[in-house]
Every structure is written in structure tokens, then in C-alpha cells.
Amino acid sequence: MNNDVLHFQPDDVSPMYGVTLGWVATPGDAAVGQDLRVELTGHGFETSDSRTGVVAPAVYWDYLGIDGTGYKDDVPSPGTSRSFDLESRYRYFDVGALVRTDIPLSVLDAVLTPSVGLQIHRLREHTSMAFVSDGSRWNRIREDVETWYGGGTLGAQLAVPILPGLSLHAGGTAWLSYVNSDYEGRQSFLSVPGRASEFDELQDFAFRGTGSAGVTASHGPFSLSVTGGIAFWDRAPRVRHPEANPIGAMYNSITQTDPAELTFSEMTNYFAGVTLSVRLP
Numbered sequence: 001m002n003n004d005v006l007h008f009q010p011d012d013v014s015p016m017y018g019v020t021l022g023w024v025a026t027p028g029d030a031a032v033g034q035d036l037r038v039e040l041t042g043h044g045f046e047t048s049d050s051r052t053g054v055v056a057p058a059v060y061w062d063y064l065g066i067d068g069t070g071y072k073d074d075v076p077s078p079g080t081s082r083s084f085d086l087e088s089r090y091r092y093f094d095v096g097a098l099v100r101t102d103i104p105l106s107v108l109d110a111v112l113t114p115s116v117g118l119q120i121h122r123l124r125e126h127t128s129m130a131f132v133s134d135g136s137r138w139n140r141i142r143e144d145v146e147t148w149y150g151g152g153t154l155g156a157q158l159a160v161p162i163l164p165g166l167s168l169h170a171g172g173t174a175w176l177s178y179v180n181s182d183y184e185g186r187q188s189f190l191s192v193p194g195r196a197s198e199f200d201e202l203q204d205f206a207f208r209g210t211g212s213a214g215v216t217a218s219h220g221p222f223s224l225s226v227t228g229g230i231a232f233w234d235r236a237p238r239v240r241h242p243e244a245n246p247i248g249a250m251y252n253s254i255t256q257t258d259p260a261e262l263t264f265s266e267m268t269n270y271f272a273g274v275t276l277s278v279r280l281p
Contacts, residue, residue: 014047014090016273036101039117044093051086064242065196066141066185068259085130094121096153113157119175121149125237143185145237145262149206151177159216169225170213179206181237183262200262206235212271221279228272236267 022039098117105112124146131139157171180203187196212229241260 014045016043016045016092016271018043034102034104036099039098039100041096041098041119042094044091046089046091048087048089050088053084053086066187066242066260067196067198068242083132085128085132087128089126091124092122094119096120098153108160110158110160113159113171115153115155115157115173117153119149119151119153119177121177123147123237127239139187139189141185141187143183143239143260145181145183145239147179147181147237149177149179149208151175151206155210165218167216167218168213169216169227170211172209172211175208175210177206177208179204179235179264181262181264183237183239183260185239185260198259198261200260202237202262202264204235204264206233206264208233221281223277225275225277226273227275229270231269231271233267233269235264238263238265 018041020039020041022037024035024037096117096119098115100113100115103112103114104110125144127141127143129139129141129143153173153175155171155173157169159167159169161167181201183198183200185198189195208231210229210231212227214225214227216223216225218224239260240263242258
């Protein structure tokens, strides 16, 4: 999630873990390629990031309600020390079912491996923000965004041997899915009774494309692959918050703003990983 509060960009680098279980349906059947197989896959990760910063003193520090009710509170003391604490936490997993087959090519003894399947991805993002003045937390915002993707995927990989037991591979996937994203935000103030809350939901169709390349070493039933690549999403959730007047312009009781809302934006991920495969008899 790209959360635009104070332009906070979380550090999203995290190890991802996964497992694939496969069943070879037709070993060596020339009609459908070699080793037609069904694979069940799953991956997941969890990561978090936090930041503390200092905001320069101003005439007023205005607090806007995330529910679109406009002005909520301000601190009219220019000499106070102001800071903010931000924390983001991400939890992700995906599951899928793929059908693959190997097609030997006459050129360079290469092997083409097309695939087709279904995948479900789930991303849950939590952001906690606290604005502090003279040691008191004047404004607290807690936000959660839960996003589900589900759809079909097509892919292909080309492997070319360069030495006995060693090959280079490159491939890509294209995935069209339905996406549903839910937002829940809650806000509390030190000097104003009650809380502000806001909810939003978005649905759309999304595209995800990946490209990767690497090297695989094989010996008997074992193979070890080192792969790196890029993934592009054209629908990633983003929270857009109420916009404030320039610093120093105080809000009043009749000021209205748009509520916090969900939007979609593009997202690009880079990845690198190691895969160990074992073929059981």
C-alpha cells in the first residue's frame, strides 16, 4: 500500500517463503509433452517498517477528520515540539494450482515449459500513525486495508543447457484477476470527545505480469535454481487522505473535506530467490 501521509514510503524488503507440491500425470507422453504435471503452490511473507520524525513549528497544526467532517482540532502554540510516529505492517500469502508440461525443442536442445492455472493472493496492510506535541499524542490514526486477488494465469519458461547438469532459464507470466479491496480507518483526538471512522471498498479487474531469469543446477533427483525478476501490478491499493490547507492556515468549525478513500495505482516489485526441487520416485 502506498500511504501518502507525510509521504511515508515503507521499506518493503522481506524474505518470502514458499512450497510447491507436484504430481506427474503423464511421464514421457509425447502427445502432451514430457512430464505433464499438476502443481499446488503457496507463498507468504510478513514485514514491517516504522519511522519517527520531527515537524518544524508552525502557527497551527491542524487535524482533519478522516471521515470527511473537516476540521477537528489544532495546537496553537508555535513554540511546541511536534513529531510523528508511523508504523506499517504487511502480511501476504498466495495459493495456486498450475498445470505444466515440458516440450523439447530441436534448437539448442532447449525445453519449453508452458503453464496454465488459477491463483489467489491476499494482502493485509496495517498503518498506525500518532502525531505528538509536547509528549502528548494529540491525533491517532489506525488504518487497515485488506485486498484479495483471484484469477487465471498463463506462463512459459525456456531452459537452455550450457553444461552437463547446468542450464539457463527465462520466462514470464500474465495473470488477469478480479480484485476486491476494503479499507477501515479509525481516528481519535486528545481534546475532542469521540472518534472519527471511515470505510471504503473498491472492486475492479487487475493485471499482473512477471518476467524472470536465472540458472539451474541439476544432479539426479535434485535441482537448485537461482532466479531474479520483476513483477508489475496495475491495480495496487492506495489510501488517499483529506487534504490540509497550507501550514499556518487554521481550519474552522464549518470546514469540510473529502473523506479518506481507496484508490488503485500501479506497483512494481523486484525479487530474487533460491528454489530447491526434489523429484520423488
